[in-house]
Amino acid sequence: MDERRNKPPLLARRKLLTAGALAGLGAWLIKPNDRGANHTPYYEQLSAKLNQLALATPRLIIDKQLLNHNIDRLTHHVGSRFNYRIVAKSLPSTALLAHVMARANSHRLMVFHQPFLNEVARELPHADVLMGKPMPVQAAKNFYRIHHASTSTFNPSLQLQWLIDSPERLAAYAALADELHQPMRINIELDIGLHRGGVSHLDTLNALIERINAHPLLRLSGLMGYEPHIVKLPGSVHHWQQQAHQHYRAAMQRIAHYCNSETMETMTFNCGGSPTYQLYNQGHWAFNELAAGSCLVKPTDFDLPTLSDHRAACFIATPVLKKLHETRIPGINLGKLQALWDPNKAQSFFTYGGYWKAHPESPRGLSYNALYGRSTNQDLLNGSNSVQLNVDDWIFLRPTQSEFVFLQFGDLVVIDAEQESHFWPILSAHASAA
Template sequence: MHNSEAFSHSRRRLLLGGAAVGLAAGIGWLRPGAASGSHSAYFQSLSKAADRNGVFQPQLIVDQQRMLANLDRLTAALKNQYHYRIVAKSLPSVELLATLMERAGTNRLMVFHQPFLTQVARDLPAADVLLGKPLPVAAAMRFYQQLAADTTDFQPERQLQWLIDSPERLGQYHQLAQQRSQPMRLNLEIDIGLHRGGIQSLETLETMLQTIEASPWLTFSGFMGYEAHIAKAPGSNDWLRDQAMERYRAFVERAERTLGRSIRDLTLNTGGSTTYTLYRDRHDQVVANEIAAGSALVKPTDFDLPTLADHVPAAFIATPVLKVLDRTEIPGAPGLGRLMSWWNPNREKTVFIYGGYWKAVPESPAGLSINPVYGRSTNQEMLNGSADLTLKPDDWVFLRPTQSEQVFLHFGGIVRYDADQQQLDGHWPVLGSRITGQS
């Protein structure tokens, strides 16, 4: 081999070797780092409180101090510029709602489910209720039938607003009101950008208002314009907020022209947990006079958004550890667990917990995650952690719900955590029976 060829060959080997080293370094840079595997001081305290409580099964815990701090942030932001309506589906417990209503100084609730509405009417008879979604007219009929059998001071003709989203539903509710000789207050759902139904045409609105005005049984009580799409848009939310409020204003102005009177004292509802902060100090530019929010008070992971940066998580699933294994093994795939732990050191150990498959993600100890290959389980869910994971059987794992309305209903009740006293000191029963599809 000539010297020049030998030089070229050496150079190629050097370049290839350098590329391999660079690739390995690059891959190494992409690999996750190992987490500490232990509880923070907060979750250490919560674990000790759960031990003292003596209930060694999955439970839904709400930190009352954190929740009330979130509520105080919300009411301070509204600054009496808007009425505040608590969204009951996100906080589904009579006792919990009563606590929040007293703290916030409001009797306004938004309810989404007929059995919940019936219970609220019975157990919170001073509540002012707006339906958060249009219900089949048969559900309204059932509400009135059950209300007649209950002992309650709740007066639906004054305290309840049914949500109506179309001329067809208006006709159904009008017929029900006539058949029962039942006065009914109707709030109209308007589409201000979410495009999830509701009235889109100003001409349709005018026709519906004329129908309501002509009936001795129906009363127009206001509008509900939901705008959850605003917080999900990339970049600044301001232009979508302004667009939605311009649309809202057009509905209000058409209603006032049609009716020949101001409607500014009616319920003009908007907002939600993800958007309420966008209305701070803008009441002179916003025609809506009421903000609804619920999930912001407990902040599930779906609400980890810039608009809620000042809020803190207040709801956790606590569940006991059943088994801890020093390695991860995947049935039918020898070596895959070792490969997974090589790539991600937080898959070194395996933990099986009591229950699982909730709409929730592991929160503590740090580094825990659901195994993406092993499969989900409602009986004994597999989680993985680092070699430094300190858990042992009967210790506690904590998860954060991704949402509150459905998850809270899985546990039969909410356990109240007093962080000041570092103890679990109460139980809030949940509304009604377990249901799905609350969104």
């Protein structure tokens, strides 16, 4: 057989060589660049503050100046067009809530957890509270039991609105009011298009209003319609906003059949949330108050176009426990190959604690290692050789949310560049034994 027949023609060989070269070039082009850097001056100053405070465990940090900036932005947008209700689950500390209440000039809170409600009633007795979700009737009973045993001046008959979402829940609360001889203000949750529960039919709303008005201990206090997720729905945000408002306005028109205009002016018609509150800067809207909380500390889930003028004000700070000048993967030691391909896998830093709902923020270029996995005890972060961290230095992360993450670190560390730092206790997530 002629061996020349088994050899590809010259043109074919050139094509193969060209394709191989292009593939190699493509691989080189997608090869990760060194993203590493050292702390910026801002994070160096935060590190110095933490060291001055003699801290050495993971802590949740709030920058008070940035917090104040965000409060001021919110009050600028809300202006006098709406009342502002502070969402307590996003700012779970009575000291933090008290600071926001004072600077925003609002005594209105939205509370989502019965133990938080008892603590708010005890520590912030001047607050006007709207529950942010329907509570099991036993939780309401527990609140009254604990509150009546306290010395707080908080008057739930005048300062607390329970949220009701169905005729069955209303019946349970009416029975509790009769059992305790306790007047109750009732706010009705609406489904205004997001289908997270609440009243979706006007006939049901009519029946609830009539039952409330017929009961001697119950008083209708308003409506609550939640719509912040419209910014994540497909299509036009304006379309979903208008649709939600139509639902809300129709419900208010039903209330107007039962209440005179003077009474309606005293009611709470709540809407909004951190992602959407700025959508109401203009126009005429049926509701009279907006709720928001997370935008004041701005975790990463709130890096949204609607909050572009807010700044990140909360961080997790955790010390470096161990530093390795390589990455070792147990069982399948691919660390060297990872680092060869990605210079950002060159070093390993083990942190004090971890696996939080958070993303590495500083030094720049740190990342988790999917092959190594995560740990709540000692989390592994990789970085390039450009990252000059040492053992006992601080790593900073940004939480994805505040409502759960804030509760994991004990007292909040409030850093103020102009004044001394403070420790603000968090709300207790557990019911009192009283």
